[in-house]
Amino acid sequence: MIKTKNYDKQESAGGRKVESECNADMKTHFRVCRFIMETGVKLGMHSIPVATACALYHRFFQSASLQVYEPHLVAMSAMYLAGKVEEQHLRTRDIINVCHRYLHAGSEPLELDSKFWELRDSVVQCELLVLRQLNFHVSFQHPHKYLLHYLLSVKGIMNRHAWSRTPIAETAWALLKDSYHGPLCVHHPPQHLALAVLYLALHSYGVEVPQGAVEWWQVLCEDITKAEIESIISELLQLYDMEAKCT
Amino acid sequence: MERELLRQCLAFHGQSLAAVLGSEQSENEHFALIQADLSKAPQQRKDKKVDSSAVEQFIARKADLLFSSSWKSAAPAEEEWSEDTQEPYAIMPPLELFMDVLFEERRDLFYRDVERGDIVVGRINSIRDFGFFITLICTGGGLEREIEDLELTALCPIREVPSNGNHDDPLSYYQVGDLIRAGVKDIDRYHGKVTVSLQPFSLSPSLAKLKLGVISAEDLPLHYSRGLKVASSSSETYEKVLESSLGFSNPSNVEFLLGKLGISETHPPSLMRGLQSKNFCKEDYGTAIKKKQSASWALKCVKIGVDHFKSGRHVEAMNEYNKALEMDADNVEALVARGALYATKGSLVKAMDDFELALKSCPSHRNAKKYLCQTLVERGGQLEEEEKLVTAESLYRKALALDDTFKEAEDALQRLQVHIQKSLKVREEEAAKEQKKSKNVETSAEKLRKILKEEKRMKRKKRRLSSSSSSSSTSSSVSSDDDSSSDGRRKSKKRKRKRRRSSRSRKKRHRRVSSRDKSVGSKEEWYPAPANTSASFINQKQEVARLLDEQSLPDGSGGSQSRRSRPSISSSSLEVMDDSRGRFEDDPFDGAPQQMERGRGKGDGSLVSPGGRESGPRERKWSCGDREVLGAQRKESYSRPREQESPGKTRNKRHSSSSSSVAGPESSHRPESHADGYKRSDSCRYGGGMGESRDRLYPDEQDSRASGDRSQNGMVSSQGSGRKNLPPHLLDIFSQIAQFEKEKLNKAKM
Numbered sequence: 003m004i005k006t007k008n009y010d011k012q013e014s015a016g017g018r019k020v021e022s023e024c025n026a027d028m029k030t031h032f033r034v035c036r037f038i039m040e041t042g043v044k045l046g047m048h049s050i051p052v053a054t055a056c057a058l059y060h061r062f063f064q065s066a067s068l069q070v071y072e073p074h075l076v077a078m079s080a081m082y083l084a085g086k087v088e089e090q091h092l093r094t095r096d097i098i099n100v101c102h103r104y105l106h107a108g109s110e111p112l113e114l115d116s117k118f119w120e121l122r123d124s125v126v127q128c129e130l131l132v133l134r135q136l137n138f139h140v141s142f143q144h145p146h147k148y149l150l151h152y153l154l155s156v157k158g159i160m161n162r163h164a165w166s167r168t169p170i171a172e173t174a175w176a177l178l179k180d181s182y183h184g185p186l187c188v189h190h191p192p193q194h195l196a197l198a199v200l201y202l203a204l205h206s207y208g209v210e211v212p213q214g215a216v217e218w219w220q221v222l223c224e225d226i227t228k229a230e231i232e233s234i235i236s237e238l239l240q241l242y243d244m245e246a247k248c249t
Numbered sequence: 250m251e252r253e254l255l256r257q258c259l260a261f262h263g264q265s266l267a268a269v270l271g272s273e274q275s276e277n278e279h280f281a282l283i284q285a286d287l288s289k290a291p292q293q294r295k296d297k298k299v300d301s302s303a304v305e306q307f308i309a310r311k312a313d314l315l316f317s318s319s320w321k322s323a324a325p326a327e328e329e330w331s332e333d334t335q336e337p338y339a340i341m342p343p344l345e346l347f348m349d350v351l352f353e354e355r356r357d358l359f360y361r362d363v364e365r366g367d368i369v370v371g372r373i374n375s376i377r378d379f380g381f382f383i384t385l386i387c388t389g390g391g392l393e394r395e396i397e398d399l400e401l402t403a404l405c406p407i408r409e410v411p412s413n414g415n416h417d418d419p420l421s422y423y424q425v426g427d428l429i430r431a432g433v434k435d436i437d438r439y440h441g442k443v444t445v446s447l448q449p450f451s452l453s454p455s456l457a458k459l460k461l462g463v464i465s466a467e468d469l470p471l472h473y474s475r476g477l478k479v480a481s482s483s484s485e486t487y488e489k490v491l492e493s494s495l496g497f498s499n500p501s502n503v504e505f506l507l508g509k510l511g512i513s514e515t516h517p518p519s520l521m522r523g524l525q526s527k528n529f530c531k532e533d534y535g536t537a538i539k540k541k542q543s544a545s546w547a548l549k550c551v552k553i554g555v556d557h558f559k560s561g562r563h564v565e566a567m568n569e570y571n572k573a574l575e576m577d578a579d580n581v582e583a584l585v586a587r588g589a590l591y592a593t594k595g596s597l598v599k600a601m602d603d604f605e606l607a608l609k610s611c612p613s614h615r616n617a618k619k620y621l622c623q624t625l626v627e628r629g630g631q632l633e634e635e636e637k638l639v640t641a642e643s644l645y646r647k648a649l650a651l652d653d654t655f656k657e658a659e660d661a662l663q664r665l666q667v668h669i670q671k672s673l674k675v676r677e678e679e680a681a682k683e684q685k686k687s688k689n690v691e692t693s694a695e696k697l698r699k700i701l702k703e704e705k706r707m708k709r710k711k712r713r714l715s716s717s718s719s720s721s722s723t724s725s726s727v728s729s730d731d732d733s734s735s736d737g738r739r740k741s742k743k744r745k746r747k748r749r750r751s752s753r754s755r756k757k758r759h760r761r762v763s764s765r766d767k768s769v770g771s772k773e774e775w776y777p778a779p780a781n782t783s784a785s786f787i788n789q790k791q792e793v794a795r796l797l798d799e800q801s802l803p804d805g806s807g808g809s810q811s812r813r814s815r816p817s818i819s820s821s822s823l824e825v826m827d828d829s830r831g832r833f834e835d836d837p838f839d840g841a842p843q844q845m846e847r848g849r850g851k852g853d854g855s856l857v858s859p860g861g862r863e864s865g866p867r868e869r870k871w872s873c874g875d876r877e878v879l880g881a882q883r884k885e886s887y888s889r890p891r892e893q894e895s896p897g898k899t900r901n902k903r904h905s906s907s908s909s910s911v912a913g914p915e916s917s918h919r920p921e922s923h924a925d926g927y928k929r930s931d932s933c934r935y936g937g938g939m940g941e942s943r944d945r946l947y948p949d950e951q952d953s954r955a956s957g958d959r960s961q962n963g964m965v966s967s968q969g970s971g972r973k974n975l976p977p978h979l980l981d982i983f984s985q986i987a988q989f990e991k992e993k994l995n996k997a998k999m
Contacts, residue, residue, distance in 0.1 A: 036523060043526050045535040048514050050503060089500075099538040111542035114549075150506040151339055151491060157510075158393040159344045161362050168254060171510040173315060176518040183521070193488065206308050206315055207254060208261025212358060214348025221347040221487050232301070239307050242520065249523050 027068055028184070032241070032248045034073045035059065035183045038081060041100045047081070048090055049179060050144055055084035056182035057142050062135050064188065071131075074105070079128035087140050094122050145192035145199070149178055152200050152222050159212055174203035177238065184241045190234060197223045198234035251316045252283050258308065258316070266305045273309035280312065311520050336496030337505045342476030345395040347487050356399050359388075360438045366453030367392050367433045369445060370469060371403060373425050380406040381420065383429050383445065387473040390456045395476060401443065405431060409446035411462075423463070430464045432456070540577075547577035551586050558590055566590055581611045589620055597628040622648040622655045629661055638669055696992050700985060710978035 035056050042052035058080040063073070078101050085092035098121050103109055112118050133140065153171050177199045181187065186195060197219050204211065211218045219231065259267055274280040308315065345355055363369075368390040371383030385401045388394045412419040423429075431445035432452040447461045475494075479485040491497055499505075507514060516526045531537060554569030567590055573583040588603030604621035607614055625648035632641035645662035648655055 036521075039524060040529070043517065043524075043529060044533050046515070048504075049507075049517060095542075096535040096539055099542060100533065100535045103533055103538060111538050111545060114546050146503055147497070148491075150503060150510065151341065151497070153510060154338075154506065155341050155344045155487075159348075159358075162364075162391070167251075168257075169315075172512055172518045173520070175512050176520045179517060180519055180521050180524070202304070205304065206258070206311075208258040210261070212345070212348070212350055212354060214345065214350035214354075216348050218344060218348055221344060224486050224488060236301070236303060239303050242307060242310075245521055245523065 027063075029244065029248045030068060030073055031060070031063065031185070032183050032244050034077050036249065037074060037101075037104060038077050039179070039182070041097070041104055042081065044100045044104075045081075045092060045096055047085070047092070048088075049175075050146055051081075051084045051088040051090045053144050053146065053179070053182055053187065054088050054140075054142055055080040057144075057187045058084060058132060058136065058140065060185040060188045062132055064185070066135055071128075074101070075124060075128050076132065078125050079132050082125060083129050083132060083140065094125055097125065098122060142187075143192050145178060145187075145194075145196035148193050149174060149196035149199060152196055155222065156200070156204075156211065156218065159218070160209075164209070168207050168209055170200075170203050170207060170209065173206065174200050177202055180241065181238050183244070184237065186234065186237055186241075193223045194226050194230060194234060197226055198231045198238070201231050202235050202238070251318055254316050255283060255312070262305060262308070265302075266308060269302075269305045269309040270312060273306070274312050277313050314520055314525075336471070336494060337499060338502040339491050339494035339497040340471045340475070341487065341490060341494075342472050342479050343393040343395045344487075346476050346479060350395075352399065355395060356401070356441075359394050359396055359399065359401070360436065360441060362394070363388070363392065363433060363436055363443070365433055365435065366451065366456065368430060368452065368456055368459060369403065369433055369443070370428065370430050370464070370473070371445075373423055373427045373429060374402070376420055376423060376425060378407070378420075380404055380410070381423060383431065385443070386428075387470060387476075389430060389459070389470050390453075393470075393472050401441070403431070403433075403443035403445045405429070405445045405447060409434065409444075409448055409451070411447055411449075427463050428465065428469070430459065430461050430468070432461060543577040544580060547573035547580040547583055549573075550576070551580070551583045554583075555586055558586070558593075563590060563594065579606075579610050581607045581614055581617070585614065585617045585620065588617070588624070592620065592624045592627070597624050597631065600624050601628065618651055622652045622658060625651075626655075626658050626661050629665070633665060633668070638665060638672075641665055642669070692996055693993055696989065696996075700989060704985065707978075707981060710981060 038055050038059065039052055042055065047055075055077070059073075059077055062071075062076055062080070066076075078097055081097055082092060082094060098118070099111060102112055102121075112121075153174065156170075157165050178195065181195065181199065190198075200222075201219055214221075219226070259270070270280075271284065345358075350358070367388065369385050370387050370389055371385040373381050374384050375382045382402050382404055385399070385403055386397050388396065407420060410419040410423075413422050429447070431447055432449075433443060434446040434451050435444040436442070437444075449457065449461060452459065452461070475490060479490060496502060504514075512518065519525060550569045550573035554566045554573065557563070557566035557569060567587070570583050570587040570590065573580055574587070577583070584603045584607035588600040588607065591597070591600035591603060601621065601624050604617050604624065607617040608621065611617070625644045629641040629644040629648070632638075632644065642662065642665055645658050645665060648658035649662065652658075
């Protein structure tokens with residue numbers, strides 16, 4: 003990844019960027035979010051804390067520059083902070099262990115030496131930095147809750163056998179989690195994300211939902227339009243395409 | 250890949266998808282198998298909606314994940330449905346309501362989806378003699394449908410109504426307008442007829458807990474009551490209802506609903522190729538790395554600890570080991586090292602625990618095995634000393650089981666077995682001797698009688714002696730100094746007690762003895778007199794018996810092969826002497842118990858002898874001398890017998906010790922004692938008849954171990970020399986005692 007220092011960059015990390023830079027950044031973010039999610043699984047983190055960590059990361063880099071801050075460190079701090087926010091506390095020791103092994107595959111566990119303590123210090127310091135960057139607004143309304151309730155409602159209207167043979171819930175959940183590779187979570191309200199994901203899941207399997215005067219998705223989320231749903235879906239699909247390019 | 254799913258999907262999307270699917274999934278062999286099937290399925294979509302190619306491509310690319318059969322296994326098991334009064338999550342009115350699904354459609358859907366065992370709630374609209382009809386209001390259980398306005402009617406036949414009484418008409422229990430919760434028994438979809446039942450077994454197993462029959466308005470399902478609210482006011486949107494319900498704010502509703510929907514958090518689903526958690530390496534997980542790391546950190550601490558241990562800093566070493574075990578509780582090296590430290594400090598039990606724990610996790614650890622064997626043997630040795638022989642044996646066996654090449658364990662086990670056998674033997678011997686004693690008692694009693702008759706002539710002297718009974722008591726205590734010295738170091742208090750007791754009892758016995766000059770058969774009465782336990786008493790008997798066996802010297806030295814017998818003999822002889830009336834009836838057996846006591850603790854007792862005598866200091870010195878000599882001779886055998894002689898110790902111990910002392914060291918000690926006795930007695934000698942005579946006596950006592958004749962002669966000679974200095978009455982007594990002893994020995998020889 004070639005970084006070119008230019009004024010555009012320093013003006014506003016979220017502002018106008020050169021296309022290639024944008025892409026490069028997006029790729030980095032994608033990779034780092036992949037890093038977050040994979041270490042999240044290995045640390046036994048639940049879906050919501052992982053989502054919080056990714057959201058923190060995306061929010062952070064909306065207003066910060068990749069040139070200044072090391073994204074992996076920010077990611078580790080985001081995980082640590084997310085664990086605290088979502089009440090699934092993680093030990094820095096575990097975070098450091100898993101991340102170190104991720105970045106240096108097959109390495110031996112770290113010794114309790116000065117290097118270890120320095121790493122730990124940097125994680126803790128960065129955590130404070132993230133907090134300050136986000137003005138201490140670190141609690142999020144995640145789409146997960148909405149999605150689960152939508153799923154129940156849709157399940158209620160469907161034939162139970164049709165429901166049980168189609169893995170709609172898992173697919174929708176997977177889609178939602180995968181969406182955190184990109185900044186969807188900070189660009190769209192949680193209900194919209196949840197709905198879009200559910201829509202895509204139902205659509206993928208070709209499941210027919212009974213029609214009423216109002217569309218089911220309109221019912222679930224009053225202020226969304228079909229176009230919005232579709233734009234979210236297309237963004238999501240782009241993320242999947244990016245996987246091939248980034249990893 | 251799930252064939253049906255694919256088919257459904259293709260049916261929905263049409264031909265275009267099929268094409269894309271074919272191209273994307275060309276490598277997938279599963280797909281290849283199904284592809285033929287799929288092409289036969291109808292490809293025409295019901296309503297052609299423009300489908301973005303991106304979606305189709307996505308579906309096609311991810312088809313192996315979307316349609317994989319592994320999804321199915323994640324379906325949750327049917328859990329018991331309970332109408333929650335609290336809301337773990339937001340219970341929403343049926344979506345149909347919000348969607349304004351058409352009447353017809355809803356009815357069709359209802360009939361399509363309702364099944365036997367479902368719950369419906371309705372109101373009774375008419376009661377007939379064959380049953381009653383209800384108008385369905387809403388569904389219950391898992392089914393959530395808006396059916397009130399459909400005005401569906403269901404019949405509940407009379408046989409499905411449980412009777413409340415034997416003779417009552419069950420239907421009389423019900424009235425028109427009652428709210429009824431019933432289970433669906435039968436559906437005629439074609440005709441649109443539903444039969445319900447109030448029998449509990451009509452419900453499906455997951456709903457079995459719900460009560461059927463009349464319910465009140467509060468029992469109506471939440472989704473229904475909420476739905477009513479929604480229907481009444483148009484401003485209630487789904488979202489509003491959702492966000493206003495309490496269950497929505499429950500922080501753990503996500504967890505709950507994930508469980509309800511059957512989504513796993515530990516192996517989260519993903520459509521990203523790289524995030525398929527089954528591909529993750531187990532060693533990369535946080536817990537695995539932490540374990541490895543803790544082990545490595547703990548090992549470091551152990552190494553530091555071992556350094557401390559080698560330099561002798563045990564406290565620091567223990568700290569390091571404990572630190573290591575805090576980090577990694579099962580660390581084998583730390584456990585072994587700590588065990589070794591415990592063993593060195595002497596906490597053998599803790600050491601054994603640590604070694605066993607280490608061996609549990611790593612059964613082939615060489616050092617742990619080795620140390621454990623050593624500790625077991627050591628502990629066994631300790632237990633042997635405490636006479637817990639069985640436990641000791643089990644420990645030795647355990648050590649051997651661990652390492653059958655461990656020589657020490659084998660030796661220790663053999664020694665122990667010998668020990669046990671000896672103790673058993675001794676017990677047998679003692680039992681035999683008891684019997685013997687009873688025989689001997691009679692013969693010696695007879696002898697005593699004879700002697701007493703002779704003594705009667707010398708009554709005056711004896712009276713003088715009796716007046717100085719205190720002195721005799723001291724002399725007896727002096728003579729018993731040898732035994733006191735044997736175990737004396739420990740039991741000064743006991744000695745004092747015993748001495749007082751014994752002196753008291755002895756005085757009593759004087760009177761008693763006199764009254765029983767010639768009574769033979771009353772020996773048994775004398776036995777219980779001492780305050781000893783019966784065990785010690787019996788031992789004394791045995792000692793005396795041994796005395797007889799071994800030609801104990803007269804003059805109270807008693808050829809006591811064991812220290813026990815010696816003191817008893819000496820005490821007995823002195824006792825005889827003391828009973829200055831010449832009542833040798835007061836046979837050594839009598840004397841034995843008391844004098845045993847006396848003897849046992851008497852080193853210091855002699856010092857406290859009532860009425861300070863001049864003999865006192867002499868005795869003291871003498872007792873010191875005794876002690877020295879004795880100590881020199883018999884340190885080994887003393888260690889055990891000393892313990893054993895203390896009152897209250899079990900007979901076994903005594904026997905075992907006696908047996909051991911009899912068997913082993915005795916022979917070696919004899920010449921030693923002999924020689925030493927003479928030397929020391931010389932050194933200890935001072936002026937004063939008693940002291941001197943005592944000195945003589947002392948070597949004589951030791952000589953008792955030597956051949957009887959030689960010692961006797963020596964005794965006699967020493968006695969003779971001593972006699973010059975003794976008051977005449979004492980001399981007499983001594984001679985009589987000597988005679989008596991001789992006779993005893995002779996008898997024993999016989």
